[in-house]
Amino acid sequence: MATNKKLPAHLTQYQHAIVAIDTVVFxxxxxxxxxxxxxxxxxxxxxxWAIPGGLILPQENLEQAVERHLxxxxxxxxxxxxxxxxxxxxxxxxxxxxxxxAHLVLTxxxxxxxxxxxxxxxxxxFKVNELPPLAYDHKxxxxxxxxxxxxxxxxxxxxxxxxxxxxxxxxxxxxxxSVLSRKLDKRNFRKKILSLDIVEKTDKKIVGSFRPAExxxxxxxxxxxxxxx
Amino acid sequence: MATNKKLPAHLTQYQHAIVAIDTVVFxxxxxxxxxxxxxxxxxxxxxxWAIPGGLILPQENLEQAVERHLxxxxxxxxxxxxxxxxxxxxxxxxxxxxxxxAHLVLTxxxxxxxxxxxxxxxxxxFKVNELPPLAYDHKxxxxxxxxxxxxxxxxxxxxxxxxxxxxxxxxxxxxxxSVLSRKLDKRNFRKKILSLDIVEKTDKKIVGSFRPAExxxxxxxxxxxxxxx
DNA sequence: ACAAAAGTGTTATCCATACACCCATGT
DNA sequence: ACATGGGTGTATGGATAACACTTTTGT
Numbered sequence: 001m002a003t004n005k006k007l008p009a010h011l012t013q014y015q016h017a018i019v020a021i022d023t024v025v026f027x028x029x030x031x032x033x034x035x036x037x038x039x040x041x042x043x044x045x046x047x048x049w050a051i052p053g054g055l056i057l058p059q060e061n062l063e064q065a066v067e068r069h070l071x072x073x074x075x076x077x078x079x080x081x082x083x084x085x086x087x088x089x090x091x092x093x094x095x096x097x098x099x100x101x102a103h104l105v106l107t108x109x110x111x112x113x114x115x116x117x118x119x120x121x122x123x124x125x126f127k128v129n130e131l132p133p134l135a136y137d138h139k140x141x142x143x144x145x146x147x148x149x150x151x152x153x154x155x156x157x158x159x160x161x162x163x164x165x166x167x168x169x170x171x172x173x174x175x176x177x178s179v180l181s182r183k184l185d186k187r188n189f190r191k192k193i194l195s196l197d198i199v200e201k202t203d204k205k206i207v208g209s210f211r212p213a214e215x216x217x218x219x220x221x222x223x224x225x226x227x228x229x
Numbered sequence: 230m231a232t233n234k235k236l237p238a239h240l241t242q243y244q245h246a247i248v249a250i251d252t253v254v255f256x257x258x259x260x261x262x263x264x265x266x267x268x269x270x271x272x273x274x275x276x277x278w279a280i281p282g283g284l285i286l287p288q289e290n291l292e293q294a295v296e297r298h299l300x301x302x303x304x305x306x307x308x309x310x311x312x313x314x315x316x317x318x319x320x321x322x323x324x325x326x327x328x329x330x331a332h333l334v335l336t337x338x339x340x341x342x343x344x345x346x347x348x349x350x351x352x353x354x355f356k357v358n359e360l361p362p363l364a365y366d367h368k369x370x371x372x373x374x375x376x377x378x379x380x381x382x383x384x385x386x387x388x389x390x391x392x393x394x395x396x397x398x399x400x401x402x403x404x405x406x407s408v409l410s411r412k413l414d415k416r417n418f419r420k421k422i423l424s425l426d427i428v429e430k431t432d433k434k435i436v437g438s439f440r441p442a443e444x445x446x447x448x449x450x451x452x453x454x455x456x457x458x
Numbered sequence: 459a460c461a462a463a464a465g466t467g468t469t470a471t472c473c474a475t476a477c478a479c480c481c482a483t484g485t
Numbered sequence: 486a487c488a489t490g491g492g493t494g495t496a497t498g499g500a501t502a503a504c505a506c507t508t509t510t511g512t
Contacts, residue, residue: 017285019246019317019328056246058326062317086315086330088248088291097287099248099328101315170491187493188475210489211482399464416466417502439462440509 017088017097021065022053022138024084024145025074025105026128028162031171033128033178035142036074036114039121044094045135049126051142053100066103074123075115079107080161085144092137102141104148106161129181146179153179154229157198160218166202168213169193176229196226246317246328250294251282251367253313253374254303254334256354257391260403263354264371265303265343266361270350273323274364278355280371282329295332303352304344308336309390314373321366331370333377335390358410375408382408383458386427389447395431397442398422405458425455 025036037049052073056065063081070076081103088099114123126132128146131139152158159175173189193199200219205212254265266278281302285294292310299305310332317328345352355361357375360368381387388404402418422428429448434441 017246017248017287019248056317058246059319061319062315083315086291086312088285088330090288090290099330101317101328168491185476186491187477190492191494192474206491208484209491210484211491213491397464414502414504415464416504419465420467421501437511438464439511440464442464 017099018055020053020055020098020100021062021069022051022087022100022102022141023066023070023081023105024051024102024142025070025076025079025107026145026149026162027107027109027125028175028178029125031174031178033162033175034125035128035131035145036123037126037132037134038073038123040135041119041121047133048135049132049138050135051138062101062103066105070105073115073120075113076105076107076109079105079109080158081105082148084141084148087137087141089137100141102144104145106149106158108162108164150179155225155227157218157220157224157226160221166204166215166217168206169199169216170213172199172216192228196228198224198226246326247284249282249284249327249329250291250298251280251316251329251331251370252295252299252310252334253280253331253371254299254305254308254336255357255374255378255391256336256338257400257404257407258354260400260407262357262391262404262407264357264360264374265352266355266363267302267345267352268350269364270348276362277364278361278367279364280367291330291332295334299334302344302349304342305334305336305338308334308338309387310334311377313377314370316366316370318366329370331373333374335378335387337391337393379408384454384456386447386449386453386455389450395433395444395446397435398428398445399442401428401445421457425457427453427455 027034027036036052038052040046040048040050052069054065054069054073056062057068060068062083066081067078070079084102084104086099086101090097092098092100128142131142134142149158153176159172162175163171169190170186172193173184173186176189177184198219199216202215202217204215206215256263256265265281267281268278269275281298283294283298283302285291286297289297291312295310296307299308313331313333315328315330319326321327321329343352357371360371363371378387382405388401391404392400398419399415401422402413402415405418406413427448428445431444431446433444435444
């Protein structure tokens, strides 16, 4: 987990763990996949970067905890959230036994003004292949999130959560290319996406480019299984 | 989680959760996919069935907790274990806030003598489509496990963990058919499996059947990504 | 001899891939 | 007029899917 709050010392005598959530937050910025990180200002990990996270409250579900911490630390409203993996190695947090349920979060809210929580030095987007030194086991957590995202791009309509409500097909393609780190053939990509019947044309076009692109939207916001790759 | 132990009452005042593990244990018995369940003898869920599980110790990782509880409750040695999903809804356990990290467990150890722990009334294998009334959210947990198993059959060599070290190709096919609940074409299945180069012939044959089947083994015990279906 | 499960090939269809040029607009 | 990204079709090869009979053993 990623808070710098001290754990209540008396808790360690009970043979139970503290439960936290962590979030791997991805967004596309200028056609590139980025992760959101916070700079730690205190204690052993001072100067390193961490993914957003924090403890769960007794009366809140995991997803509610994710929403709460994201809203507080970053100001994001309702992004896509899916549980990723639970990290629980005994010594993953030097302050005590912390079991953290990591979540994958996708947002298209890219130019949202980021809010730095008071206990962090900074908050920033980083390219996934140019990560700064990370605290805890957060490198593992981010890589697990990236693998999940890669896998799910191939068989679901999850890509929509990295895009605004309407988008050009070339934007969608650049989501795929950026996440998978490889180029795709434009004609084959468009043929495949259109044949899957998961997007539909709007009557709008992009303004202020060269030749204006047709704007599309996803037909269903619901998660759907489709063979894309 | 699945124990009937009372939670220490004083813990509930601290705003933290108890962490448990649960296990969805699958095995093939007489060509059919079965789940292992324990009968609860006390408290609100008396008479219902539960999957094996229990609390984690402060100095043990999740997988160690899984091995410990399985060994104690069932006598299984070293099965295949993979983390599945974390169930943490506020009211999933009437005794308090219990966050349970569910695991998928596969074993070929089918005629192992099952040991009933003292606090359980019975321990038994059930067909996955003939489940008895279940305690907690264990129906959800089992279904999550089944979905994971189905998905992974399609793109990994995970099926080996449901089979003994050597097996006939028809045994392997019946794993697929039973887990996926559909028939597969024998010739196409064998052609596909052999072309993937994940199994190799041994020089043994099945004894005491009609025409003896050639026995195969998996080449690699390591998890491998292969397009099977 | 017969019952039971093991083993074996070919064909047709579908899908994935590779590939190059014209179009609409802004400057 | 030119620079920029948008948009379009076809041909080939490989994978998948459908399909039925012979073989080996035990009884």
